[in-house]
Amino acid sequence: MARRANAPASADLDVRKATILEAVVSEHIDTNQPVGSSSVASSADIGVSPATVRSEMVSLEREGYLAQPHTSAGRIPTDKGYRYFVDHLENGVLGPAQQQQISDFFASVRGEVEDVLEQTSTLLSQMTSYTAVVVGATHAHASILSAQLVNIDAHHQLLVTVFSxxxxxxxSLAPHFEVDHETCAEASRQLNALLIGTTLESAVQVPSRSDHVAQLVRDSVAVLHAQQPTADGEQVFIGGSSRVADSFDGVDTVRKVLSILEQELLVVSLVQDMLSRGLSVAIGSENGFEPLSTCAVVVAPVTIDGTPAGAVGLLGPTRMKYQEAMAAAGAVSQHLARHFGGDEEHANH
Amino acid sequence: MARRANAPASADLDVRKATILEAVVSEHIDTNQPVGSSSVASSADIGVSPATVRSEMVSLEREGYLAQPHTSAGRIPTDKGYRYFVDHLENGVLGPAQQQQISDFFASVRGEVEDVLEQTSTLLSQMTSYTAVVVGATHAHASILSAQLVNIDAHHQLLVTVFSxxxxxxxSLAPHFEVDHETCAEASRQLNALLIGTTLESAVQVPSRSDHVAQLVRDSVAVLHAQQPTADGEQVFIGGSSRVADSFDGVDTVRKVLSILEQELLVVSLVQDMLSRGLSVAIGSENGFEPLSTCAVVVAPVTIDGTPAGAVGLLGPTRMKYQEAMAAAGAVSQHLARHFGGDEEHANH
DNA sequence: GCTGGCACTCGGTAGAATCGAGTGCTAACA
DNA sequence: TGTTAGCACTCGATTCTACCGAGTGCCAGC
Known part of the structure; x- marks a missing residue:
């Protein structure tokens, strides 16, 4: 995994250039300052002088890996520079303390899936001090175990559907006729007969009669299947959104990023887009939203029994600590998969 | 309502001082700048010279209503100054455009309660450009309409409870013995018999037998009633958290406030504390959290059929536009109450 | 091809000068 | 007695200057 999935076939840099580039990137990540030739020369194990480093740097700048904020300042990495850095990153290993933290968390966490995912997002955010995103997959493919129509009052029923x-x-249903308990119970029975074992994608033969029971059944199926097109089944949990405030300098950047996070649909599509492109890291412009041009996103898919079941992600500045972030996201996604795939085989998404 | 609920019995200022104080507060809210004596003298309809205003100002400062950032700057209001201002505010009226916006929203909104509340928080935030909080009350007092135990697999059942x-x-339940469909269905029947009509606060006589059905029933009741002590029934919806970023100047303030918002429990307790104290506005230190010392919170209770059903709130800087905020929160809370109390009598909290 | 040397650039910082909004005080006035 | 005009004073903000120094690009020599 030293090379990520479909890394762009970046014409490989020669060893020295690569070393220099990596030194620049990691120092800039550490200090948030432009990096000069001399500190590169002294830091890394390249036995060359600053002058040589400098000439390599102009070359790296010509090729688009580096940029200088202004003449006579050091260099900072471009998105392309970060990309190269990330593509050539060794797989990071989590510190034992952090591994312990994850293990402890999953050993002691309990509650419904939603609660676990929510808390997971908080965990991940605390570990990395970036904003964490946990996406639970849709139940489009899960089959229906139970569909019950509950009579709240004569004009209000609640259809409660349980998935595998x-x-x-x-x-909720709000029919224009009055519904008594008997009618409701009968509709409930018919719905169960009709729906159990089907998925939201299955076609269902609804009764064509015009009595109240049949109408209730038809309405219920309609409202249930209407769920599908919105593709709204995913659940999004965002942890540590306050971390945005210390990841970026400008208040307006903070505003923009928060604003993106508020639109959960965007976040979901971003994550899913990355997964479908086989990316695990999106840097700056790569993630397609202008307001995120100074952000990087790290995602790790959660796979249970071989099928995609969601994803965990981290959002930070482009100068984020990729190795740590990737290691944390990866470890948490694996623990999540084990947690829901192992002892709780079916209580997951 | 020109005087709010239990306004502190602030020894009333004489007319001129009050006018001056109000002028200072409103100008500072507009400009976010210290306000000088001359602009007060010219702005308001007090026919006195700046010099007179000045001497009144030192008096107001001595009494704690105003402060000056440094010698030879204008005055800014203290929390006490804002408090006086708010206590003596006339009831604001929403602009027709905003009224229309609310009406349109509630006319067209549909979906489950949660969705409505979520969207309401967004609406309120957009209208005011402050962060909005919508709290739905707990279902502690609602009675149980249905309790169904669904068999997911032999070792996993899901208890689904519907409230009035x-x-x-x-x-979820994860018993240590295997459960077949028959057992599950029987337990479900017994649970229904046992629980329907009760509330989470009711004592329930569980079977003492040791067969699997009885165990399932006992476990179900236990896990259901365990819900209660956490008082976790409220739902919180926060809209427009990105607005925090343009309400405050310092990035660290933004961070602190976001951090508070993340802890939803805190938000709920803050709102409920305010309601129980009969406050509709909490200013700076009044809201009890140090990180919120530069924030003001406006809340309006949502009352359905005479019983408290939740609240809507707005969080902004102490120099927020109180009149607009209070008008908006009040209008939205009323619309919410009507929405859920009127045509959907029972589909609410 | 690498390196030391060197002139040059330019952002950042520090200090001085200045500006001006706003104050507090006082003396005069109605 | 309350109000006001006048005035000296304060002090943050702004501007300007000088200057430092990190870092560069280039070149000549190794």
């Missing part, structure tokens, strides 16, 4: 992945969704 | 307020909660 343990998720529950509800829909 | 239309809310649904789920709990």
């Amino acid at each position: 992945d343990g998720s529950v969704i509800k829909h | 307020d239309g809310s649904v909660i789920k709990h």
